[in-house]
Amino acid sequence: MAFFAGLGENKGQIEENIDLVFDKVHTNVGDAYDKQTRRVTIPFSGLYHFTVVIAAQGGQKAAAMLMNNGTMVETIWAESIPLWATSSNTAILNLTSGDQVWLVLLKRAPYIHGYMYSSFSGYSLFDTENEENEAPQDDDKINGKSLVRKNCKKFAFKSKVRYTKRTLIFFLLCKTKRRFIQMMQ
Incomplete structure (x- = not known):
């Protein structure tokens, strides 16, 4: 399993935290990254590597949480003062078949820069079922x-x-x- 998706357009003000939709899917080996829900469904139990890159629009803040089955794993925060900023984080998770992983855009920092400056990717390190x-x-x-x-x-x-x-x-x-x-x- 391996996927790489990016954000095509900028995001702006939102009323509440929302699932972050990465609409430019460049790699999706194993189809674990669902193009409709924008969530990764783990195909087999094992160790997985995820990387999140968040870019904030000029003079703004952007933040997202990496979620695993509804539990926050980490937060990625970028604050572009005065011009541009990008932040990234990596997670290595021991997951079970059927688990879901996704990103949530935070309403207190929603100004995420698109045009492939922000991305979400992941891949399996190894299978623990076999x-x-x-x-x-x-x-x-x-x-x-x-x-x-x-x-x-x-x-x-x-x-x-x-x-x-x-x-x-x-x-x-x-x-x-x-x-x-x-x-x-």
Whole structure:
């Protein structure tokens, strides 16, 4: 799962907090980003990476909250005084199949700049539902040689296309994999 969407037009004054609609969808692998509701529905349980970029119109404030099933995860705030400002934030979330993630525009700071200066993107890091994707343990050895070093490359390329970002992270975590897996349990 991977998606990238941007805001086509500027937003202005609003009466209440509203779901933020990113109308320019450039990437939507796996169709997790719903083009009608503008919410991401998680297709499989796993670890996910989300990035939000908010640009405020000149001399204004813009803010959005990243939501997970109705609970605020983080707030992204940009205040363009005197000219322009952009703010971004990243979240790595352990989600379950069917969970929803979306953005809410805040009424106290609604002047978000469109024209692709503001965007919402995300992708799956790895699937926790599928056991075949478990990494080899440091203590798994054949003839006294660690399978982790030997199989890092083999394991990463064995993964399916939806794990492209996961393979990069797996390479980066090969040496510290055991601590990472313990932290995720």
